Amino acid sequence: MWIDVAIKVGLAMVMMLIVINIAGIHSWVERKQSAVIQDRWGANRAGFTFRAPLLRWLNPVMRPIIYLGLLQPLADLMKLVAKENWSPVGGMKWLHASAPFFYLLFAFVGFSAIPFGDTLHVAGRDISLQVAHLNVGFVFIFAMAGLGVYGIVLSGVSSNNNYAFLGAVRAASQMISYEVTLGATVIGIVMVYGSLDLQEIVRGQGALLWGWLPKWGVFVQPLGCILFFTAALAETKRIPFDLPEGESEIIGYFTEYSGTKFGMFMLADFVETVMVAALTTTLFFGGWQFPYLHASGFVFPWGAQVAVGHYGVVAIQVISFLIKVVLFCWLLMTIRWTLPRFRYDQLMDLGWKRMLPVSLANIAVTGLVILLIEAL
């Protein structure tokens, strides 16, 4: 019993480590990538020069680190932590302080349902590489995402600032609107793989279509994939759907936040980005599946076989999952520096009048196709 608890705790730690690190690196990527994309130089200042004779040899090593701005996240962190813990006059102090906590908490909790590897056999135990094995998988994730709205609403209400309040209203209505599409698009996947359990869905994606094409969600549900990705992007409230915040122009729900509390909002935003990447990977891009990799090793469609040991297989799976997640994070960031922001009516129009009907049609078509295949 205690060993089970320890294993679960260990898995949770691994997951946290992965998520927080990817999210933290985001803050660097966001600066440097945006700079390079926009023909700028970007963060290239944070760093230090060693004066002590014994440490001087480190200076040439520091140079590329400074040049690439790798210490910028550290500097950002120091700045955020060192700032005054301030709450607005006339606001509700407790709610104001708890809002970022709510937001970050629910952003993290969702990850417990994401599988980052297949079952690991070690010392006679079967460990499913997933923090919480829930047979309602993504419903749980959506529920947690839904609770994240409270962080936003509370931050808006407790700030005693009409701009923050309006930002919170925009954010909440945007999140609720796109949750509907998000849920509807996933139903296609559920119908294809016949389970709500994310681990089961990933396992289902290990099969091959026509003997050579991995049966990934993106291949069986291409429309669902695009809709899901778009709706999920809207859920993260990042450009081009960043109407709730719009730092420079329209003022958002965390206007009255500074220091660590603001840092928590920012971190939660990045965590949500990672969550979207992880969900997209899990539902549509095979999760931890690597093409043609089976429990015993590679079996290629042209007949060649490469045997890989169990630990090797698990390692390849976990790394494959991580690489996919990072690639999607990268794509999300690139989209941020590519597309302009939607207008609010366009956003609502897109969500309710275009994406929702299309996703409903997608369900109907998927059902028909499945019936047809079964009938044949």
Next chain:
Amino acid sequence: MPKLTIDGREVEVEQGTTLIEAARRLDIHIPHYCYHRGLSIAGNCRMCLVEVEGAPKMMIACHTQAADGMVVHTDNDKCREFRASILEFILVNHPLDCPVCDQAGECKLQDYYMEHGAAGSRLDEDKVKKRAKAKQIGPNIMLDTERCILCSRCVRFTDEITHTHELGITERADHSEITLADGAWLDNRYAGCVVDICPVGALTDRDFRFKCRVWYLTAVDSICTGCGRGCNIAIHVNRDRPHKAGGARVMRYKPRENPEVNQWWMCDEGRYTYKQIDHDRLTEATVEGRTATVEEALDATGAALRKAGDAVGVLVATTATNEELYLARALFAGALGGHAAYLAPPQGEADDLLILADKAPNTRGAQEILGEQAADPVAWVKEKGVKAVVVVGEAELTGLKAEVDHVAVIATHPGKATEQAHVVLPGSVHAEAEGSFTNLAGRVQRIRVAVPPIGGAVETWRLLMELGDRLGHPFDFAFEDDIFAALADQLAPFAGLSHESLGRRGAPLGSGTTQPAEVA
């Protein structure tokens, strides 16, 4: 009664009225420097030249008497041309050092130049420099002879108003200058008035010099609290440049014209009492010597007064306003069934111009409202059997603490009263609250808020109302004028008066019930 036409409008004036005064009846302002209604007519600045039809040349409006059938033009082309020429002449030797001149902003030379002159200089010669630029001629007065336009107002003031004859004009032509008489020192008790009447920056007040530019100041009508005369003043407040003069809020007093009280003058003694407004003020309440919030102090006093039942009393200094006196009376003598009396006002020197021996602003008001004077507070307390007493204002109270259970003092400055207090409540001075004073002649005049109560101080009338709340006799006055209305309702001499009807110049006691005579 001559009837004349000024700028096309007819006006009928008394025999002997000058044109400048006749024009004033029609709200026509004729520019002038040397003319002052409180002084004799000199007629030397020539700024008030007007055209009188039929007269061979321009006439000075300040000295030409109105005659029947006169047709006067004050603002035609000829007048304007003459004014511009006079200004050019006056400015010939003026140093034009407005940047360093304290008069800048309230200088008639600047005003009229912008209005009537505004011409480029045609002067080829060097300006005639006077002997010294800035020179001290009295304890409070600086003289800059270069800026002087020799209107002689200050000379006439010392000759005619104070009869001290310190000043005179010496030398000839463009070397003429204002000079002190041999061995004299401009230190009479009204010396500050020469600064007020100087139309340019020749005479400046050493106390005000360089502290603040006059355009930063806001003027608030008020009453001088130096003595029982009740001179009308304007409190000049610096509201939005707090870095000036070490953070002082009130910059100066200026006398305000009121023919019934102080004409145009005020004494130096009163003029510099403004320093008391911010100096060494009580800014927080104390209970038994410990710092407390005003709420706590009020609670303590309220509890003590409650305990004393009707053995309570209030002693109000004659610096309190009519409103504060009325609240004290209504609460202690009225609602609580206790006793109320006023403290003897401090006495000092008097003279035959303005200064009175009674050095409190509202002795008459206290007489009218409370009636009873407690010449010796300790004896009064003993006689009345008072067990808990509230003192409003400053007083000599030695030994009071031993006689009663509780002494609460509503004071503005630490002094002999606060030494005897169990509870000290920080109250407001006259510049921090609305209200009214009744001067010794029985004239009720308003004071207005110039600055908010300093630090943690609270308006005295508000403190009295809070006490009323705690004693179960809440007053429902929202503002000071409500209190005055109640006062006017209850006390016959004040009947019919209100803050509104007092206006800028006040009204005598009893005038509210009689039809006012012809207002001139």
Next chain:
Amino acid sequence: MAEHLFFLYFAVAALICGVAMVSRSNLLHAALWMLAFFVHMAGIFLLLNAEFIAALQVMVYAGAILVLYLFVIMLLDVRELAKVRQRHASATVASLIAGVMGAIMVVVVARGTFNPIHGAATAALLASQGNVESVAIALFTTYLLPFEVASLILLVAMVGAIMLAKRRL
């Protein structure tokens, strides 16, 4: 043992949240207590092996419906409302009824005559069928008519709301 402890926690916490919810005069606080209440209810569902219901409870009630309540509350002036001393005549009657019902419940539980009715969905069935499937089977076979009626009612409500909000379509 652990299950009992968890149940005790969820039950007591849900009760406390419920009482707090109805007793707060600040609507915003009441809504947040309601949120806590929903989460604890979901916890009880989890203990009953009803994971799907638990997730739906959080997603639908807490994630959507309560957020809409919050919208309304936010658009009202919460501070102003909190100042109003709300005292209705019906409050006395309501608390009386609640008190009587509470007393009945206490008596029933104390006498030990309160036996849970075992439904069709046993833990074994859930393990073999899966959570969602069990719900779906119940919903689309046994209770099909009530389900369809409920959806019709919802449709009517939706149309009514749109008609009320948008007079000119």
Next chain:
Amino acid sequence: MENVARKPGTVTPAGAPKRGPLSFWERIYVVEAARGVWITTVHFCRNMWRHTLHLVGLAKDKQAAVTVQYPEELRYVPPRSRTRHRIVRREDGSPRCVGCMMCETICPARCIYIVAEEDPDPNIEKRPKRFDIDLGMCVFCGFCVEACPEDAIRMDTQMVDLAAYSRNGMILTLDQLLAGEPAAPREATNALGERVHG
């Protein structure tokens, strides 16, 4: 400007090709978004490659960033730019300011604080005891320079790099203002500190 009839709500920049109605694929937006992502990705890869080469000292002639690399590179500041204030001295070294408070009065940002005092020289009369400019509030409008009757305040130090570690650090005192010197217009320099034209 020629008067071109336009559809209401559309603004066509001069010289831009006229755009027709969006095609179906453009309205679908996904393809267009993908094209956009492609463009940014190309920019990223090209610039990142060049940055990497620069780091090891190669391909210095190919620009990876088009922006001025302040503070290694500086932009040209025209001589008449309004830059940090200074107070001019008289020949004897005392400040030319007479504390008339004209600049304080005209200042729209209210960033000037003057306290005047008596000057021992009766021909000057007045001098500033305190003359502070809060650069944190200054809007560099130059009204103070225009208003000064003594030509005592000027904005010709050519100092534009104004920063401090605290708000109080942004307040210049009389001594600091007197220490300012007029400077030649700042030349544009490249990363190596070499003078650049343009």
